[in-house]
Amino acid sequence: MDLKSLRRLYKLVAEDWRLSQFWYDRQTAETIAAEVATLCETLSSPRVSCIACPTLYAYLKKIAPGVPAQLLEFDKRFEQYGTEFTFYDYNQPDDLPSALKHSFSIVVADPPYLSKECLEKVAETIRFLSRPGESYLLLLTGEVQKDLAAELLGLRPCGFRPQHSSKLGNEFRLFTSYSPGARLAQTFGELDQAIGLLSIAKSRLRRTTKV
Numbered sequence: 406m407d408l409k410s411l412r413r414l415y416k417l418v419a420e421d422w423r424l425s426q427f428w429y430d431r432q433t434a435e436t437i438a439a440e441v442a443t444l445c446e447t448l449s450s451p452r453v454s455c456i457a458c459p460t461l462y463a464y465l466k467k468i469a470p471g472v473p474a475q476l477l478e479f480d481k482r483f484e485q486y487g488t489e490f491t492f493y494d495y496n497q498p499d500d501l502p503s504a505l506k507h508s509f510s511i512v513v514a515d516p517p518y519l520s521k522e523c524l525e526k527v528a529e530t531i532r533f534l535s536r537p538g539e540s541y542l543l544l545l546t547g548e549v550q551k552d553l554a555a556e557l558l559g560l561r562p563c564g565f566r567p568q569h570s571s572k573l574g575n576e577f578r579l580f581t582s583y584s585p586g587a588r589l590a591q592t593f594g595e596l597d598q599a600i601g602l603l604s605i606a607k608s609r610l611r612r613t614t615k616v
């Protein structure tokens with residue numbers, strides 16, 4: 406399939422805020438898709454599941470069309486992705502085809518709500534899907550879920566800050582089960598800010614030591 410046909414097939418639908426749909430901005434979707442594609446290169450038989458993150462699924466298929474990926478989503482408009490779409494309601498976390506059980510080496514999730522109950526149920530789904538002992542987990546959610554993400558799944562936040570095309574009030578983070586190192590370090594904007602603060606501090610220090 407050429408790139409133009411791929412783009413047509415994996416186009417996104419409009420956000421429906423009643424379903425808590427807030428799509429990533431382009432840089433976020435490309436960064437996470439690139440991270441998933443990099444992880445896939447290190448695995449002998451990669452298989453990716455995208456739980457409630459259709460933008461990530463679409464960008465992943467654009468940059469790595471050969472990677473087997475499954476989108477688990479509540480919104481049936483994504484049935485357009487054919488057999489790689491599975492209907493998913495987080496209220497029934499294990500109500501999924503048995504063929505999906507423990508079959509994914511990479512699991513990415515972006516729960517629809519910031520409640521404890523929602524993350525607990527999505528964590529159950531993540532455990533259902535992931536290959537025991539050999540999977541990479543990535544969770545995109547609010548900073549407020551930091552302690553719960555650590556408690557339920559052993560995840561830690563990394564420097565990269567996900568952004569959305571509609572501005573959201575909550576600070577979002579990417580939590581991972583592994584250390585992505587420099588790949589998902591702070592954004593360039595944050596680094597620029599840090600360098601700026603450092604040079605202000607340096608010049609203040611020079612001024613005070615001269616007195």
Ligand SMILES: C[S@@+](CC[C@H](N)C(=O)[O-])C[C@H]1O[C@@H](n2cnc3c(N)ncnc32)[C@H](O)[C@@H]1O
Nearest residue numbers: 424427428429457458459460479494495515517
């Ligand atoms: C916060 S959005 C995450 C989307 C992501 N930022 C993206 O750009 O792909 C939450 C997702 O949860 C889905 N969703 C809504 N209600 C759901 C439910 N009951 N069970 C599972 N997913 C649901 C929405 O359709 C939406 O895709």
